[in-house]
Amino acid sequence: MEVVPISSVLSLLLILVLLPSSILSFPIRDNFLQCLTANSKTVIPFPTCFYSPDNSSFSSILQSSAQNLRYLLPSVPKPEFIFTPFHETHIQAAVICSKKLGINLRVRSGGHDYEGLSYASEIETPFIVVDLSKLRSINVDIEDNSAWVQAGATIGEAYYRIAEKSNIHGFPAGLCSSLGIGGHITGGAYGSMMRKYGLGADNVIDACIVDANGNVLDRQAMGEDLFWAIRGGGGASFGIIVSWKLKLVPVPATVTVFTVTKTLEEGATKILYRWQQVADKLDEDLFIRVIIQPDTIGNTTARTVKTSYNALFLGDANRLLQVMQNSFPELGLTRNDCTETSWIKSVLYIAGYPSNTPPEVLLQGKSLFKNYFKAKSDFVKEPIPETGLEGLWKRLLEEESPLMIWNPYGGMMSKISESEIPFPHRKGNLFKIQYLSNWQDGEKSAAKHMDWIRKLYNYMTPYVSMFPRTAYVNYRDLDLGMNKKTNTSFIEATAWGNKYFKDNFNRLVKVKTKVDPDNFFRHEQSIPPLPVSVGRKRRGRRGGIPN
Incomplete structure (x- = not known):
């Protein structure tokens, strides 16, 4: 029988005395705290890293980096508690204790998960959140x-x-x-x-x-x-x-940025059609994305669509103007549109900070975007014809606050193999589309906005990739499918897994089966392991899951 040092027992008793008495009435928290103390190799400062719903700081910590307010609504299940480790050994202890106690663990580093999977759960209760915000060296x-x-x-x-x-x-x-x-x-x-x-x-x-x-x-x-x-x-x-x-x-000591906006009345449709033809073929030093959203016409209430060409060029304005004149003169870029700056200030510009914002704002780590929203994504391999764009404008004008962002491909993205890493969306793509619907009144109008973006997604079907219709995993979309509670089915997961990872999905399953066969790390769209019996059969027959 192992003898526990008296110092450890006293430390644990002291911790339990210092914690709010209400915490002690919850067995999950009691057991987790005791387990953490026993399994961490470094001291855990509990009063400053453990937040439960009865703690006055719980809501502010939960909301601190949550980007999608849909997953902070009262109807969404909340974690039993939030643990903010100070050291990697605290993370080790959290994993060991969650596994031992059978508690689902969610991990949050920035909170930008579009479907809130890092701080909410549709399928697992109870669950806890391990928030890594204090590990930022x-x-x-x-x-x-x-x-x-x-x-x-x-x-x-x-x-x-x-x-x-x-x-x-x-x-x-x-x-x-x-x-x-x-x-x-x-x-x-x-x-x-x-x-x-x-x-x-x-x-x-x-x-x-x-x-x-x-x-x-x-x-x-x-x-x-x-x-x-x-x-x-x-x-x-x-x-x-x-x-x-x-x-x-x-990066060059001097880079150049610009934003040029064109409305429908200024020929936006034809210019965007041309952008689709050239964006992936431009000089690889040039990145021009297009931000698309409705706008009002002058001082009237009439609405139009504006397309903003937001760009970074790794070089000076003179060379940029030469590149644009040779490759994309239709945009009409002038020297007055261009701002030469440093790379770090270009980061602020592209992120949407006001001009003259000091770079130190980046140390605050605060999101400029917190809203109720639903997002989806697509990849495009052939230019969308002008008739398709016109139908798109009609649908955008039906929604209150929609947003689309088109990111160009080409350059290095076309030179890296689809299997080099799990991210497969490489050669053959012209650009990626991100769709967003934003609203302010929580659950009240959520159904209407969700219905709109799903109809828009259906409208785009003929113009985007197919077999499979691909999507970007960092723009999580639970419309594509979800795992069931404690049951991550390989067959069901292929529905969305192939969209995110294409042929790399099978290799990801192989790795998952090897390193986490019991499926400890799981969420609504986590990679599934094969059932133990299937995994053993395949290993015995072929030496592993086929790639």
């Missing part, structure tokens, strides 16, 4: 062209710390600066330098992860299969990312 090594970034840091913080060390180094990841880097890279990580350097996940050279057994693994320890899976295979299926080692990329 960043160590930039310019000589090594690398940076270790903990999962709770935002991508904006990482950008700032890189630029703090060098004005000619950057990292090609997300446009929204408040994205938690832990989950962001697990889905791929789009950004304004993707045509030059690929995705954030394409530029990761090591990682630290806590697996389903509570082990801390780096790239060498986890092996290349798991390292492959976590870079684009979707968040929270294989373990908890503690930190990423990023490969920094060169």
Whole structure:
């Protein structure tokens, strides 16, 4: 029989005395606290890292990084408690204790999950949230062209710390600066330098992860299969990312940004049709996305559609103007439209901050976008004809506050193999579409807006990819399908798994079956393991799941 040191017993008693008495009346919390103390190798500062619904800070912590307000409504089940670890050993203990006690665990690094899977649950109760927001150290090594970034840091913080060390180094990841880097890279990580350097996940050279057994693994320890899976295979299926080692990329000391807006009355339809033909073929230093939304005409109440061409060019304005004149003169870009700036200030510009905002705002890690919304995504392989665009405008004008963002492909995105990482959307795509419907009045009008975006999605069917109709995993969409409670079916999961990952889905299942056969890390769209009996049969017959 193992003897527990008297010091440990006294420490636990002290912790239980200091905690609010109401916590002690809940067995799940009692048992979890005791288990955490027994299994953590470092002291856990419970009063500052443990938040339960009876705690005055619980709501503010839950809401702190939640982006989609739909999942904070009273009707949505809330976690039993939120645990904010200070050290990787605290994460290890949380995994061990959740597994031991049979509690579903959700992981949140930034809270930008479109369907709230990191802080809400449609299928698992009770559940807890492990919030990594206090694990945000960043160590930039310019000589090594690398940076270790903990999962709770935002991508904006990482950008700032890189630029703090060098004005000619950057990292090609997300446009929204408040994205938690832990989950962001697990889905791929789009950004304004993707045509030059690929995705954030394409530029990761090591990682630290806590697996389903509570082990801390780096790239060498986890092996290349798991390292492959976590870079684009979707968040929270294989373990908890503690930190990423990023490969920094060169950026010019001077870059150029611009935004040119065209309305329907200014020929937006023809210009957008032309953009579709050239966007993926432009100089790879040039990224031009299109932000599409309704607008009013002058001082009237009449509505139109405006298309805003929002761009980053890795070079000066003179060379940009030459590129545009040769490749996309239809936009009519002039020198007055162009702003030469530093790479770090271009991050602020693309993220939508007002001009002259100091880069230090990136250290606040706050989202500019909190709303009730529903999102969907598509990939486009052939230009949408003008008649198709005109039908699209009609539907956009029927909705109160819709938004579409079209991100261009080509360049490096077309040069990387579909199987290099789980993210498969590479060569052959012209651009990606993100659809958003936003509203302010919570549940009151949710059904109407959800119905509208689903009808728009149906309208777009002839114009987008098919067999399968693909989607981006970082724009989670539960319309594509969901796992059942405690039952992650391989057959059912293929419905959405093939849309997110195409042929890479089978390999992700193979990795999942190997590293988490009991399906500890699970959520509404997590990667399923094969049933134990099936996995054993296949391993015995063929040596593994077919790729």
